[in-house]
Amino acid sequence: MLEMGMFGNAAGSANRLLQRGLWALMLLLSVAIYGSHAPLLTLCKVDGAIPFSSTSVVVLVELTKLVLSLLFLLVGRGSRWQRRCPGAEPLAAALSWRHAAPFALSALLYAANNNLVVHMQLFMDPSTFQVLSNLKIVSTALLYSLLLRRRLGARRWLALLLLLAAGVTYSCGGLWGHGRRGGMRLHVTPAGLLLLTVYCLISGLSAVYTEAILKSQALPLSLQNIFLYFFGVLLNLMGSLWSGMEGGFLEGFSPWVLLVVLSQALNGLIMSVVMKHSSNITRLFVISCSILVNALLSVALFKLQLTLLFFMAVACIGLAVHLYYGVT
Numbered sequence: 001m002l003e004m005g006m007f008g009n010a011a012g013s014a015n016r017l018l019q020r021g022l023w024a025l026m027l028l029l030s031v032a033i034y035g036s037h038a039p040l041l042t043l044c045k046v047d048g049a050i051p052f053s054s055t056s057v058v059v060l061v062e063l064t065k066l067v068l069s070l071l072f073l074l075v076g077r078g079s080r081w082q083r084r085c086p087g088a089e090p091l092a093a094a095l096s097w098r099h100a101a102p103f104a105l106s107a108l109l110y111a112a113n114n115n116l117v118v119h120m121q122l123f124m125d126p127s128t129f130q131v132l133s134n135l136k137i138v139s140t141a142l143l144y145s146l147l148l149r150r151r152l153g154a155r156r157w158l159a160l161l162l163l164l165a166a167g168v169t170y171s172c173g174g175l176w177g178h179g180r181r182g183g184m185r186l187h188v189t190p191a192g193l194l195l196l197t198v199y200c201l202i203s204g205l206s207a208v209y210t211e212a213i214l215k216s217q218a219l220p221l222s223l224q225n226i227f228l229y230f231f232g233v234l235l236n237l238m239g240s241l242w243s244g245m246e247g248g249f250l251e252g253f254s255p256w257v258l259l260v261v262l263s264q265a266l267n268g269l270i271m272s273v274v275m276k277h278s279s280n281i282t283r284l285f286v287i288s289c290s291i292l293v294n295a296l297l298s299v300a301l302f303k304l305q306l307t308l309l310f311f312m313a314v315a316c317i318g319l320a321v322h323l324y325y326g327v328t
Contacts, residue, residue, distance in 0.1 A: 035293020051252030062232035064265035069225035107231035109206035123192030134167035140204035159324035166316035174310035
């Protein structure tokens with residue numbers, strides 16, 4: 001009996017170690033996808049311009065996430081969830097409007113956020129947006145603390161402020177291109193500041209609200225994702241029809257664009273796992289750490305140079321991770 005108990009403990013330890021390894025691998029993959037997004041978009045350009053419709057890409061990303069979520073559910077993950085949670089309602093009973101409706105607001109918030117990004121470019125230059133959009137770190141943390149009633153504490157708030165500092169520092173000149181003139185000029189109008197405030201609030205609210213819904217329902221994550229991405233596809237299709245689309249739906253697509261679609265879809269699924277089983281704070285750290293991947297790819301692909309600001313940003317991120325996740 002003692003040997004069986006020792007064997008069970010060893011198996012349990014190995015299983016926990018495997019789960020931690022898979023979790024770490026998933027987070028690293030998300031960091032890589034976030035960091036490679038901007039370089040991939042640059043590789044998609046033709047004569048310095050994006051040749052495809054961003055609306056088409058968003059719709060295809062949502063559709064890909066929906067199809068993958070459906071496949072995950074069909075391969076039996078729902079039944080395994082039922083065995084792990086015998087007190088939960090059957091999967092057939094979970095297919096109800098009562099469970100699906102909350103995700104409509106989540107999809108609407110995400111769609112509004114994506115459209116705000118486009119409209120804000122009319123009231124500020126891209127460099128200004130890149131710098132000021134880091135403020136969504138603070139808005140997300142504030143809403144996470146207030147709406148989910150999670151007390152962060154002074155040390156963890158300092159860590160999040162360091163993430164903000166890292167993002168701003170990197171945006172202000174972490175990379176340096178050949179022939180680029182010194183001095184970064186920021187331009188933003190009062191209307192741009194107002195839109196930026198709304199953008200940061202909606203960005204934080206959409207993420208925190210989605211996390212709350214995912215955790216409040218005793219449903220398999222794949223089914224929850226189906227609800228969310230169904231509304232995402234529907235709303236984005238309606239938006240594309242409303243605004244009109246010049247050319248064909250797939251005009252300007254290339255293998256690089258398809259890679260963008262697949263990588264963003266995979267990352268969306270990973271982030272749903274993070275929000276279901278961890279928190280939006282983990283998501284913020286993943287996004288901030290992607291600076292390293294973005295910089296290394298930019299240096300390798302486009303011959304950009306790292307500046308002192310990049311290393312300052314890396315130092316801020318390292319200190320932030322230590323303060324937030326380090327032993328008290």
